[in-house]
Amino acid sequence: MSADPAPLLDVQDLQVTFSPRKKLFRERVSVRAVDGVSFQLHDGETLGLVGESGCGKSTTARGLLRLVEPSAGSVRLAGRELIGLPAKELRTARRDIQMVFQDPYSSLDPSMLVRESIGEPIDVHLRLGRAERTERVAELLRRVGLSPDYMLRYPHEFSGGQRQRLTIARAIAADPRILVLDEAVSALDVSTQNQVIGLLEELSAEIGLTYLFIAHDLSVVRHISDRVAVMYLGRIVEHGDAARVFDAPAHPYTQALLSAVPVPSPKVQRARERIVLAGDPPDPSNVPPGCRFHTRCPYVMEVCRTVDPLLSPALGSGEVACHLHTEGPRLGGASVRTMRSARQAQVPA
Template sequence: MTPLLEVQDLVVSFAARRSLLRRRPAPVRAVDGVSFELHQGETLGLVGESGCGKSTTARGLMRLVEPESGSVRLDGRELLDLPARPLRSARRDIQMVFQDPYSSLDPSMLVRDSVAEPLDVHLRLDRRERAERVAELLRRVGLPPEYMMRYPHEFSGGQRQRITIARAIAAEPRILVLDEAVSALDVSTQNQVIALLEELSAAIGLTYLFIAHDLSVVRHISDRVAVMYLGQIVEHGPAARVFDAPAHPYTEALLSAVPVPAPRVQRRRERIVLAGDPPDPSRVPPGCRFHTRCPYVMDLCRTEVPLPTRVPGAGEVACHLHTTGPRLSGASVRTLDRPAAGARPPRAPSGAEVSA
């Protein structure tokens, strides 16, 4: 099946700050060769630590920041080569919802005018049609039409996020990019907004790129999940497989931090605390980018970049554990005995196999 959105080798760089010692510092690659596909009607969750490049990936494919290289094809049409006017037209099919709804809305504009902005850009409606369309959009996101005559400061955070979603779907896009769209909301409001997103997906066939750090929310809403670390995707696959049988040590560590709503099970679980902080993105370590924090690190990890390996149950993982050492060959990293904290991981024979 042809993907609706296809991102290939996306690179987004930023100029580093000048210093006395380095007059021309190398640019920082916030996104370094990211590739993924998004099919009609599905939700892809993009997860990772703060600063890993999730939001920059979204802004790069939307061209809110200009990528250095790569390809972004929307329904077969290359977006990175489009001049300003055709790009504005193409953006009707892909809209974005940001984390903070209050900063996304002009505080001096009525809700009616904020929601109608995409209609004014992409559609030609008279005053009556415009008002009817705004009223319909507010009803669709669960707000009374009379709210259109209010200002953003008169609403709660959840209501404001519903307004930004109404504005995002005004021009009937095919894809919504949701950048931490529920992270600033309380739990009950999160549930309401997620239920709204699911209803919109079922009703009008919306496709989502869902960026978040709350893995429990990602598991609930996503069909597939991609895990980012230091500007690259290290693992991707169906959500059930990634959560139940993670193939990358970084994914395993992220999932260990997700609380389980069962006290007895939660007490038996062991939290994996990674050593140190993520490396400076302006000085990316050689080899595997995760080797400075990985409990299973091998000598090969420090020098050679791991290539993607197919995972049973669909998806890929970029980790030497699947080709060298234990030779997991796509099996879950949970099948390994994790080294004790501070201990050097034992080296398995090169031909050893770990069964799935």
């Protein structure tokens, strides 16, 4: 039996801490926006990273690219450690991992022609001659479904969907192996979203791109992802194959997120149980003891208030960090949907 291939991207115990400046008569409080995140990304697959706004998804992406400096952890890209890498070597390593940001309007310099915007990473990483560079830009525009004639236009002359195609063209200009897409379709209307998702699927099939796809739209994540990781308050609370996570969520937070996703059938939609979480996520500068989700969990037990749950296997694939699987009902990795009511979980630990 052959061993599993080494991951293309291996993130272990990544931590990103922000320490604001101390103000007069105010105590300086550090915020750990990402607190021990670990995941792996294999060649050619798509990992969806989901969660509420403020849970740390975008900071995780920026941390692994070192757009913000991690305070601890390891990020290995094709076996090469990125944390602590000198600036010159980091620039070279970044050729293999590029990022597409949420807002295509602010991602492109309004004073630069498209030819120059897309040509920048070519100049940095490939150093082609002028004619080769121009041909490369034309090829990239064709690849993302735009006319090469557009290279002599400015960003304000394009629609939102076209601009996002331009940012994707720039991101793949140096032939990276991984694209990190941070809410790359959330600013677009539904029809344009579908076009961009279709483009990403085509690029994955044609040139073998690997994606870390960050989004809050779970229907889009389910469509494009091979695996899904769910974040809450700086940590991954569940991960696994996309089909397993969506069809049999093992964490109450995942269950609540999925219950908010509308379905096309009005009859099915009316029959679904809508789980409304009480309150807002806790202040990340004052994380509650025990399970971070216990202040909002409909199945909370006494052990949840004091003991931080460890990851345990989920049935089918992946892992889940929840006491329901080891204490009280002892779900043992089964879907939390098997619990008929919250009262069944009110069992002393």
